[in-house]
Amino acid sequence: MxxxxxxxxxxxxxxxxxxxxxxxxxxxxxxxxxxxxxxxxxxxxxxxxxxxxxxxxxxxxxxxxxxxxxxxxxxxxxxxxxxxxxxxxxxxxxxxxxxRKPVRKSGDVSFVVNPTGERVLCGASRKRLNLERPVRIVIFADLYQMSRNAKLELAGIENGRFAVRRKLKNLRLDMVIPFPRDEESSVYHTILIIHMLANYSRLNFSLYAGEYARGKIICAVDRNYVFTTLLGDSARCLSNTLCTNAGASEQAYASMTAMINQECLLFLKTDLGAMLRDQYYAQSVLSPNLRWLMGHMTEQLLPADVFDELLAEQPAEMPLRAHMEKAFSLTANVLGFSGARVMVYESAITNYALTGELDFFNRRLTVSAQRRLRHLTYLRELLLQREHLRFQLIRRGFSDDFQQITNPCVFLSDTTGYLRLENGAYEDNILLINGARNRAGFDCFFEEIWENGGGVTYDDRRTVGAFIDHQIDTLRMLIRVEEAPRA
Known part of the structure; x- marks a missing residue:
């Protein structure tokens, strides 16, 4: 306490x-x-x-x-x-x-009626977990019936930032949430889930779908405790039950994990190398109805000369060089002729202009100011001169809860879908969207933000051009400062 x-x-x-x-x-x-x-x-x-x-x-x-x-x-x-x-x-x-609410206790089990709120990972009388040794946790949680604060706790977001700040692969966390009903689907929930995936990417984390997670939150920490919350309507918490018996928690953990259907895994872990080798990257570019949501700058929108220069500077023994060249060539051709829809956060362009950090096939590169200038000049031409390429900028995030978190990248088509999570590490951050129902949910998410941006998106070419021009002017000023002789 x-x-x-x-x-x-x-x-x-x-x-x-x-x-x-x-x-x-x-x-x-x-x-x-x-x-x-x-x-x-x-x-x-x-x-x-x-x-x-x-x-x-x-x-x-x-x-x-x-x-x-x-x-x-x-x-x-x-x-x-x-x-x-x-x-x-x-x-x-x-x-x-x-x-201090009415509590009934029996041995190592306590029961609270009408508590002040639901808890997720820890519950009352939290025992600090020894993260230096293997820890196994399973959670069933009705994400859509939880209070806002509990949703953020479930996603591991504290004070607007990710709670997991280092790699903890000895912590295994399996989580099951229900598929949202029509009235529960929202832009907020999709973005929350994406940020949850980014936060927990530093753990051994898997996210599943299951209707048996409705109406409750159950957290079992193997040989530690089991915590259960029953949920009512309108995010009301009806009761909390905590059991700290090691044997009971071990049984609960085993029973809960046995219920999980591996076919209901919502996201499949992979890496860019595997995507290039097995042609998934190429398929994602060539498939119809191309839609991108870009939270940071990646290799897809580079001009050919800057791409060639960056690739030439990579170690000669770098694997998959030929695959990268082919993938970039395909992307450039598709953007030249297809009706792709691209949404980019303003912060992605601003951060790139100032820092030069580029996600180059999931490798962190720092691009020189002169190359950034050529890149943004090309980007302006690409977006303003090619009528078939539809483009929107996003002024802010879609919720104040995530303003301090760098936005991820989502790449969708009619046959593929994958995420590039922003976890700051450029590893364990590539996830394939698994299952037709899950992909359909992301399709709906993109259509909602594209058609109804809630005042935070815009596609007027004059306004888009003015924003990019401002970033170009900023870069030119940085270049002048860098090149100015020191007194």
Whole structure:
């Protein structure tokens, strides 16, 4: 609970209670009462108080203690540690508030009626998982009946950012969600699922569809705990049940994983090399009804001269060079004659203009400013002079929940569909959209944002040209600064 979590964090960080009390401008007796469980901070002040405690612990822990806490809370820096401590305290606070509801307990099983909210991965009395050893988790979750905060927790999004910040392949997470009903399909849910896939790509993660996930959230951590939430209408949480018996959780994990149908796997893991070798890349370009949603700049829209120069600079022993040349040639020809529809986030072009980072067949390259200038000049000509190529820019994201997350790339056609996730690592980020029903859902998603962009998309060629011209002007200014003689 809150007091136990606070005590452990203070002990592990080496921060004294009286120093924390001074920084908060509280009497030290308040800290003692929180730790003992005699009292809790008020709900009104809980968020701000947790933030202050998180910042104080992160700033005042010794280097050794901070490193230990970062491992425990999966944080990569002191700044991330402050956020992680804050999240841990808020989670524990919610558990403590929920625990003051009427609770029935029997041994290692507790039951709460009408709790303050549903939880996903952890539940009340969360046990911190030892991520240095293999951990196996299975979750059945009715994504479409959950509250907004619970959906974000399920997707692993904290404070507008991904919660998973390093590779954890010894953590296996299998998740089952139902297919959305017609009234549940939405742009928000599709983007949420894509970001969930990006966040959990650093784990051993698989996402399945199953109607047995409706109306509930069940999380089983093998030989650790089982947590169950029953959901009502309008994201109402009816009850929570927690079992911390190791044997029972092992049985629950085995039973739940046995229910999963491998044919209901929603996305298949692959890589660009395999896509080039087995001609899937070529098929995705040559298939009719080409539709792209581009969250960052990739090789598809390069001019031929820049492509040739970048390829020539790659190591001579780089595999699949001939496949890359063929794939690019096919793409250039298709864009010259087909009625492809392309949507690009403004942020993708802006970030590329400023940083030069390019996704080149899922390899991170940094393109020089002069080449970027040629690239964007070509892009402007491509988009404004070829009438058959339909193009839209996206001003912002489609939800404020994801504003701080780099957008992914989605490539669709009548016979293929795949994602290039943006996980910052350029590995474990290529997924094939599996199953006719799942592909149909992505088709509907694209048509919805293309036809009804909600005020965040535009296709007026004059406005599109003006935006690209601004990026070109920015690049020219950067080039002048780089080439100017230093005093």
């Amino acid at each position: 809150f007091g136990e979590t606070l005590e452990k964090l203070l002990e592990q960080s080496g921060v004294k209670q009286y120093l924390l009390a001074q920084s908060l401008q509280y009497d030290a007796s308040y800290i003692s009462k929180w730790i003992s469980g005699a009292s809790l901070p008020s709900e009104k002040n809980s968020v701000e108080l947790s933030r202050k405690i998180g910042a104080f612990i992160a700033d005042n822990a010794t280097d050794e203690a901070a490193e230990s806490l970062c491992r425990t809370l999966d944080a990569a820096s002191r700044a991330e540690l402050a956020q992680a401590v804050t999240s841990a305290l808020l989670e524990a606070y919610g558990d403590s508030v929920g625990a």
